[in-house]
Amino acid sequence: MKIAVCVKQVPDSWAEKKMSGQVLDRAGVDAVLNDLDEYAVEEALRIVEAHSPTKEAGEGSGHTITLISMGPERATEAIRKALSMGADNAIHISDDALAGSDALATSLVLAKVISTEGFDLVICGTESTDARMSVVPAMLAQRLGWAALTFAGSVIVEPENSKVLIARSTEFGVENMSAAFPVVVSVNEKINEPRYPSFKGIMAAKKKTITAKSLSDLGIAASAVGASAAWSSVKDSLLRPARSSGIKVEDSGDGGNQLAAFLAEKRVI
Amino acid sequence: MSQVLILVDSVGGQVSKSTGELATFGSRLGSVTAVVFEPALAAQLNGFSIANVVVVTGVDTSKYSPAPVAEALAQLITSKSATALLVTSSARGKEIAGMVAVISNSGLITDAIDVDADRITTQSVFGGGTTVHSAVTTPTAVITMRSNSIEVVAGSGTPTQEEFAPTISEAAKLAVVNSTEPAVKGGRPELTEASIVVSGGRGTNGDFKPIEALADVLGAAVGASRAATDAGWYPHTHQVGQTGKTVSPQLYVACGISGAIQHRAGMQTSKLIVAVNKDPEAPIFELSDFGVVGDLFNVLPVATAAITAKKA
DSSP states (O other), X not given: OEEEEEOOEEEOTTSOOOEETTEEOOTXXXXXXXXXXXXXXXXXXXXXXXXXXXXXXXXTSSOEEEEEEXXXXXXXXXXXXXXXXXXXXXXXXXXXXXXXXXXXXXHHHHHHHHHHHOOSEEEEESOOTTTOOOOHHHHHHHHHTOEEEEEESEEEEEGGGTEEEEEEEETTEEEEEEEESSEEEEEOTTSOOOOOOOHHHHHHHHHSOEEEEOHHHHTOOGGGSSGGGOSEEEEEEEEOOOOOOOEEEEOSSOHHHHHHHHHHXXXXX | OOEEEEEOOEETTEXXXXXXXXXXXXXXXXXXXEEESSGGGGGGGTTXXXXXXXXXXXXXXXXXXXXXXXXXXXXXXXXXXXXXXXEEOSHHHHHHXXXXXXXXXXXXXXXXEEEOTTOEEEXXXXXXXXXXXXXXXXXXXXXXXXTTSSOOOOOOSOOEEEEEOOOOOSGGGSSEXXXXXXXXXXXXXXXXXXXXXXXXXXXXXXXXXXXXXXXXXXXXXXXXXXXXXXXXXXXXXXXXXXXXXXXXXXXXXXXXXXXXXXXXXXXXXXXXXXXXXXXTTOGGGGGOSEEEESOHHHXXXXXXXXXXXXXX
16 A cells, blocks of 8 residues: 655644744744644554554555655654654655645645655544644545545555545544545544654654655646635734633632632623 | 525534524625525524525435535535635534635635624634634635634524535545444533533543533533543543634633643633632633632532522
């Protein structure tokens, strides 16, 4: 199988984020591999391990895991992290014209790479912790004309039948879905426990190939992406006034009654 | 007058509360057409700000989801020259919206909490710390609206009704739903739609009974912090926070939750926040309208009894 995993470098989700003009201020915060993409990398590794004669990913498994990432130069740090978990190689799309791209442009670029390279399976996290739109996997499937199996809580791949089965929790209950290759899958954070890169993995990652691609390599016009091509624009942003802390009482047996009295005063009960 | 489409949500054959909210927002932008994929839902749409109901025929949403829904909506956008499509900000809603945006070449805004007559949206981002106003520049705007963002304004009259038979591509039928196991329904409201949420965290030590008792007397949904769900104390589907659900209820009661930034990201826009925590320095108190420093196992039963007495 040829498996692709889409990964993104994002500001550390534990850091306070703020806007800089019309976009998120990315310079002022630590950048890390999107937490939710680690589950996608882990799931790809588990799928390969389950179908590898050596029970390991990498050479000899008969399968490849390629990371695809769009982002500035420094996104290579996040890519190396995912490589150190065990992915085989990576494609890094970097171009100044991509700055400020919306989800529509992001999905356009990723879909171009995926269709050019050809994969059986593309795995994504459900969302990035910065924009939190969770629409790119669905957009990718739509652009590629592939099946979308999204928000999966479990994934079973049957390479011999070229088939993917997932279960996902929705408002309606648990849906069991399936589709034939090629498929775009997005996995949620309950699906597995991502491994920590081993020392051996970190050393091996330094030697793995990251292929750099620009927009012209992909045959995408600079005018089709970036902030100027975005179909929505931020007019303004303001810091919400910090929530001031209200009343705080010590419980000496009566705290519950005071709580109830507060709710009554606010007419909640 | 501009035409606005709203996608009607339903669970178990009942129109969801969020439909009234979408209709209220939609009526600011133009004449509202509600789109349903189950004919039985059309009769439940009286009394909202809805002028017209389109019943989509020939789409088996229980078998193929959600690509055919997206294709049908994109075709309706074209036939109605709609200036906006409003969808609820659920996982499914966002997925449908993303697909529609691609098919119809439309700008997309997700998780809006407000939209005005000029299609300017308001979003609360970065865990509620920043408010962003955005405009969509394409002829049609696809917008997903967060639940509990507006008081539903009742409309009058009975909407007109029509049928629409879309053309569904083979590609939209590639992902197949083989079976659905219905959600186990507790007596409690759905987490993201509830007007009151009572959540428990590490401080419960795995015992959610006092949380559930308070939730039930308030008619509230039960939430949990990531610490609690990761420990296996409560199902992951109830997790509130950056990697879980985002809620914005009228009242959020955080019990034994310290208030790490990842949790705050999921509940900070609640209208009223009440916290109970043993640690007087817990960050949750910084954003609470009312805080009780104390053991939740002492405070909650007293509060539950007092609320029960007040309601009696």
